[in-house]
Amino acid sequence: xxxxxxxxxxxxxxxxxxxxxxxxxxxxxxxxxxxxxxxxxxxxxxxxxxxxxxxxxxxxxxxxxxxxxxxxxxxxxxxxxxxxxxxxxxxxxxxxxxxxxxxxxxxxxxxxxxxxxxxxxxxxxxxxxxxxxxxxxxxxxxxxxxxxxxxxxxxxxxxxxxxxxxxxxxxxxxxxxxxxxxxxxxxxxxxxxxxxxxxxxxxxxxxxxxxxxxxxxxxxxxxxxxxxxxxxxxxxxxxxxxxxxxxxxxxxxxxxxxxxxxxxxxxxxxxxxxxxxxxxxxxxxxxxxxxxxxxxxxxxxxxxxxxxxxxxxxxxxxxxxxxxxxxxxxxxxxxxxxxxxxxxxxxxxxxxxxxxxxxxxxxxxxxxxxxxxxxxxxxxxxxxxxxxxxxxxxxxxxxxxxxxxxxxxxxxxxxxxxxxxxxxxxxxxxxxxxxxxxxxxxxxxxxxxxxxxxxxxxxxxxxxxxxxxxxxxxxxxxxxxxxxxxxxxxxxxxxxxxxxxxxxxxxxxxxxxxxxxxxxxxxxxxxxxxxxxxxxxxxxxxxxxxxxxxxxxxxxxxxxxxxxxxxxxxxxxxxxxxxxxxxxxxxxxxxxxxxxxxxxxxxxxxxxxxxxxxxxxxxxxxxxxxxxxxxxxxxxxxxxxxxxxxxxxxxxxxxxxxxxxxxxxxxxxxxxxxxxxxxxxxxxxxxxxxxxxxxxxxxxxxxxxxxxxxxxxxxxxxxxxxxxxx
Numbered sequence: 163x164x165x166x167x168x169x170x171x172x173x174x175x176x177x178x179x180x181x182x183x184x185x186x187x188x189x190x191x192x193x194x195x196x197x198x199x200x201x202x203x204x205x206x207x208x209x210x211x212x213x214x215x216x217x218x219x220x221x222x223x224x225x226x227x228x229x230x231x232x233x234x235x236x237x238x239x240x241x242x243x244x245x246x247x248x249x250x251x252x253x254x255x256x257x258x259x260x261x262x263x264x265x266x267x268x269x270x271x272x273x274x275x276x277x278x279x280x281x282x283x284x285x286x287x288x289x290x291x292x293x294x295x296x297x298x299x300x301x302x303x304x305x306x307x308x309x310x311x312x313x314x315x316x317x318x319x320x321x322x323x324x325x326x327x328x329x330x331x332x333x334x335x336x337x338x339x340x341x342x343x344x345x346x347x348x349x350x351x352x353x354x355x356x357x358x359x360x361x362x363x364x365x366x367x368x369x370x371x372x373x374x375x376x377x378x379x380x381x382x383x384x385x386x387x388x389x390x391x392x393x394x395x396x397x398x399x400x401x402x403x404x405x406x407x408x409x410x411x412x413x414x415x416x417x418x419x420x421x422x423x424x425x426x427x428x429x430x431x432x433x434x435x436x437x438x439x440x441x442x443x444x445x446x447x448x449x450x451x452x453x454x455x456x457x458x459x460x461x462x463x464x465x466x467x468x469x470x471x472x473x474x475x476x477x478x479x480x481x482x483x484x485x486x487x488x489x490x491x492x493x494x495x496x497x498x499x500x501x502x503x504x505x506x507x508x509x510x511x512x513x514x515x516x517x518x519x520x521x522x523x524x525x526x527x528x529x530x531x532x533x534x535x536x537x538x539x540x541x542x543x544x545x546x547x548x549x550x551x552x553x554x555x556x557x558x559x560x561x562x563x564x565x566x567x568x569x570x571x572x573x574x575x576x577x578x579x580x581x582x583x584x585x586x587x588x589x590x591x592x593x594x595x596x597x598x599x600x601x602x603x604x605x606x607x608x609x610x611x612x613x614x615x616x617x618x619x620x621x622x623x624x625x626x627x628x629x630x631x632x633x634x635x636x637x638x639x640x641x642x643x644x645x646x647x648x649x650x651x652x653x654x655x656x657x658x659x660x661x662x663x664x665x666x667x668x669x670x671x672x673x674x675x676x677x678x679x680x681x682x683x684x685x686x687x688x689x690x691x692x693x694x695x696x697x698x699x700x701x702x703x704x705x706x707x708x709x710x711x712x713x714x715x716x717x718x719x720x721x722x723x724x725x726x727x728x729x730x731x732x733x734x735x736x737x738x739x740x741x742x743x744x745x746x747x748x749x750x751x752x753x754x755x756x757x758x759x760x761x762x763x764x765x766x767x768x769x770x771x772x773x774x775x776x777x778x779x780x781x782x783x784x785x786x787x788x789x790x791x792x793x794x795x796x797x798x799x800x801x802x803x804x805x806x807x808x809x810x811x812x813x814x815x816x817x818x819x820x821x822x823x824x825x826x827x828x829x830x831x832x833x834x835x836x837x838x839x840x841x842x843x844x845x846x847x848x849x850x851x852x853x854x855x856x857x858x859x860x861x862x863x864x865x866x867x868x869x870x871x872x873x874x875x876x877x878x879x880x881x882x883x884x885x886x887x888x
Contacts, residue, residue, distance in 0.1 A: 178288040178551050179278070186299070187553035189562075190270045193305045194263045196565050199583045200575075201262045201304055202253070203317035205631075206295070208581045208778025209661065210319060211262065212648035213253035214244040216271045217264040219602065219654075221245065225362065226858035228814075231600055231792045234660035234669055234689060235609075235702055235840070236813040241366045247323050257583045271324040272301045273315070276329040277513045283333045286837045289554055290520050296558050297317065301452055306564040306683055307575070311452035311737055314442040314509060316814075321509055324367055328374055328510050335382045346527060350398050357402065361410055362859075366664065368414050370502075372406070374510040377487070387474060403537035404640070410861055411505075411635045416865030417664050421687050425667040425878035431625050431683045433503075434500070440485075440492050442506045443515060461670040462522030474521075479515045492813030493614045517755060523805040577630040579634045579723060585649040590708070590722045590730060598705055599654040606790045606797075606812070608705025608738045611658040611677075612646045614730060615710060616692035625683040626692035633710070640724040644710060658704055660689040666694030666868070668754075668839035669814055671877050672698075675758045680883035681715040696735050698761065701768040701837070703812030737769060742843070744786040754877035762884030768827040770834045775875055780844065781829075796854035799823070799843065806846040808834070815841035817871075818864035823851035835871065 170704035194201050202211050221239065222228050223246075249272075253265035273297040281291035303313030307804050311542035315322055334353050338346055355376075361368055379399055386392040419876040423430060438444050443456040466478035488504050495504075517765075568574050571584070586593075593642065598607040615633025634644040643649035660669070663686050672691060675699045677691040691699075694707065709731050712718075720733035749766065751757040751773050760766055760773050786807035791798040800808055806829055813819075815835045823831040827847025834841035843849065857865060872878070 167293065174286050175547070178292065180557050182274075182278075182292045182295070183625055185272055186199060186295075187267065189305075189559055190299070190303075191263065191839070193565070194270075194303075195260070196302045197307055198259070198263055198570055200307065200569050201266050201314050202583060203304065203309075204321065204579050204581050206215040206317040207319070208583050209646055210244070210250065210317075211583055212651050213240055213242065214250040217243075217245050217707050218254045218652060224858075226856040226861060228795040229797075229819075229855040231797075232654070233662065234658065234665060234814065236797070236855075237666050237669060238661070238662070238664060238814070238818070238855065240662050241857075242320065243318075243363050246363050247320065247365075248583060249319060249323065254545075257409035262492055262583060265466075266303065268317065269315075269319045270303050272326045273298055273302070273513075276326040277516050277648050279333060280329050280513050282515050283336060284517065285471050286474075286517065286521070286571050287881075289550060290524055292515075293511075293554055294516040294520040296554070297455065297519060300515065300558060300561065300613040301455060301516075302512070304539060305558075305561040307572070308449070308578075309357075309456065309559075309696075310449065312442045312445060314505070315512075316817075317441070320364065320367075324360065324371055324638070325510055327356055327511055328371060328378075329430055329513055332378045332382070335379055335398075336385065338382075339386065339388075339391030340399055346394055346398075350401075353398070353402070354405065357406075360411075361413075365410070365415060367414050368410055368419070368541055370507055371510070372410075373507060374481055377484055378480060381477060381483075383593060384480070385476035386818050387472070393607075412856075412862040412866075413859055416862045416869070420665050420865045420869040420872065422669065422689075423663065424686075425872060426670060426674070426684065428881070429682075429684050431628065431685050435492060435495055435503070435648075437489075437492060439503045440488055441515075442505045445505060455515060455519045458522040460518070462518035462520070462525065463514075465525055466518065466521055470521075477516065481511060481518065484508075489518060495749055500765045506635070511705055528673075537762065560574055560629050561876045576639055578594070578829045580636070580638035581644075582642065582826050585638075585644070585652050586723065587653070588641050588643050588645070588804065589733060590645055590720065591650065591653045591655065592730065593720050594650065594655045594706060595653045598656065600656055600792050602652065604792055606703070606740055606792050608658045608735075608740055609703045609812075610650060610706045610708065611691045611699055611704045611735075612708040613658055613692050613694055614645070614708050622844050624679075624681060625685070627688045629691045630690055630692070636728065637724060638728070640714075641722075645730060654804045658689075658699070658702060661687060662689075663687040666814060666816070666839060667687055667872055667877055668868075671754055671758065671880055672702075672761065672839050675883055676762055676878070688717050695766065699766070700738045701737050701743070701810075701812075702738050705740070706737050706774070707733040707735055708760075709733065725863045739810065739812040740767075741788045741790040742786075742811045743772075744784075744788065744807050745767050745770055745772040746783045746785065748780065748783075749773045751775055752775075753880070754875045755880040755882065757875075758880060759884050761837060768837070772808060772842065773838065774834070775838070776834070776837060777836075780808065783808050791848045793852070796852050798850075798852050800850040801845065802848045803845070803846060806844070808836070809843045809845070810844065811841045811853075813853070814839060816864065817867035818857045818861065819853055819855045820850065821853055825849045838875070838877075 169241040169493055192206045199254055227239055227241050229236045248263040249268040253261040254587040277295040278291045281294050303317040304316050306417050313735045333347050338349050382396055443452040463478045463481050468472050488508050491504050498762050591769050615630040616626045617628045618633040638644050672783045673689050677693050720732040722730045749760050786801050786803035788801035825845050831845040831848035834842040
């Protein structure tokens with residue numbers, strides 16, 4: 163990282179970064195361990211930990227994504243390969259007492275390396291570079307509680323990896339075209355490797371990442387110092403665009419196209435947008451050091467754009483243009499925006515903010531006429547370079563003033579952040595784990611649905627998940643477990659609740675219209691339940707129901723008092739679909755709305771009747787016996803029929819769900835879409851085999867087929883809640 167200068171300068175440069183590395187790693191380890199169990203902050207942080215844990219147990223890895231049996235009805239897992247990312251891998255595989263700390267130290271190191279590397283590439287000296295790195299990690303990561311600056315990178319640490327990878331690509335693109343052909347080829351190969359790795363790791367973040375890379379790629383074109391450099395950069399950019407079109411576009415298009423927000427945007431909760439959403443440095447929950455850094459960074463960028471060296475001048479102008487474009491987007495989406503905040507784009511420029519803030523301070527200090535009382539120590543530091551290194555690397559240790567007491571021993575900490583790790587075991591989780599917990603190779607024993615908290619705050623009664631999220635905070639405060647999401651998943655308890663912005667729109671339609679109140683407002687990433695409907699819940703594999711109310715004419719199998727006046731009741735759901743309903747009657751429907759109307763009719767018994775949306779003629783159907791086993795990456799089915807049977811499984815249908823079945827009868831076993839969102843197996847005689855879900859770069863067409871099914875059945879037009887429901 164150090165420039166090839168004279169031997170003494172080279173030695174000082176290396177010495178600077180060695181001291182910085184030792185100081186950063188040691189301080190981070192001590193400070194982060196003192197913040198356990200809050201080191202992955204609040205809901206998003208704990209969710210990342212649980213996703214890593216779930217993938218450790220259930221994911222098949224490699225290129226493809228598979229089903230997640232702990233959420234929904236076994237649809238596509240969150241498309242992130244967390245275990246290919248070292249921080250999540252460390253958090254998942256090391257003991258819970260140290261894993262999150264070691265993972266967070268990795269993220270701090272990665273962010274610091276990105277900032278230092280960028281600073282040196284822009285021509286800044288080592289000490290300003292590490293000053294920018296210290297600023298970056300101290301503002302964004304859990305060295306003190308509450309944070310010195312803002313909480314986003316503390317909770318969504320995967321963005322730290324994305325920021326690092328983007329900075330690497332930007333630096334390499336700056337160097338592209340400035341050396342011999344062999345060097346340019348090596349740099350381009352490096353860019354391709356980094357981009358492919360990022361895509362494999364987090365294809366769900368690819369669109370945002372590509373926006374930032376494209377923008378700063380244009381900036382580097384303007385920073386080119388020769389015609390040859392500009393031609394090489396342009397040619398490589400075209401090659402990257404073609405590669406993205408072949409490898410990236412089909413996967414990302416399928417992910418975002420066949421997803422709930424695409425079809426049901428009209429019923430999503432619209433979050434008010436303000437100018438503070440421009441950056442996480444200025445967001446509602448940021449603190450004054452972050453605001454100060456934001457102002458200094460713009461000041462430093464303006465000065466660098468006017469007076470800096472050639473490279474930093476071009477980059478500073480590009481950075482200011484980046485901020486201006488984001489501001490324009492904020493103004494254009496000021497009202498009615500239902501997508502992610504502009505800050506999710508702006509955060510990729512975080513290393514630039516840190517460096518230009520330091521640049522502003524250095525520029526101002528350099529122009530000040532210091533009094534003798536200040537000038538003398540400064541002159542002494544100049545005579546002793548190592549003293550400057552120690553000073554810059556030692557001052558951050560002041561954060562250890564916040565070492566004790568532990569965060570959970572401080573007033574109101576649990577009120578603000580009830581999402582602690584690991585989630586506590588309660589009588590409810592112990593009971594449910596004993597009844598339905600999953601292990602690879604275990605029999606499917608049913609799911610859990612939680613409708614508690616749906617009316618927790620009358621203000622949000624039309625937005626059930628917002629209400630339930632607040633209720634879960636209360637539950638966590640008193641019990642240490644939310645009993646809905648990661649508090650159940652941690653103990654391998656499957657839930658009908660799903661947290662995945664790429665969940666199936668088919669599943670959403672059934673869930674929203676039959677298990678939520680009419681007119682319920684949804685949120686982008688969650689599928690929740692707020693209405694008790696035993697018939698549909700049983701069809702979808704729900705065996706136990708959690709409620710905060712005593713239900714009429716029902717006796718709970720377990721009651722748990724969190725605090726006086728706050729009880730949680732566990733009810734059993736009768737006749738749960740555990741291994742497949744062998745139906746004998748068929749109803750036909752031509753659209754998604756028609757299917758919902760039929761399923762909502764109490765006269766329809768899903769144990770014996772199925773709703774089909776195809777015109778295929780089926781032979782007479784007879785009952786069958788069956789078993790369903792959950793395996794890593796899929797399911798194993800065994801069934802026997804005296805004739806021909808249609809088995810309605812409690813798992814989600816998709817063209818990405820592949821059947822490797824061995825039948826003994828005359829009718830070849832095949833998968834069908836039944837009840838709009840469920841998988842059915844048509845077979846005769848005996849059948850056994852595996853159902854595996856695969857989606858990735860080499861199997862992206864299947865999601866497009868699902869999308870075509872959704873268009874054919876016009877599910878996006880199914881806006882009405884059914885009237886014939888209990």
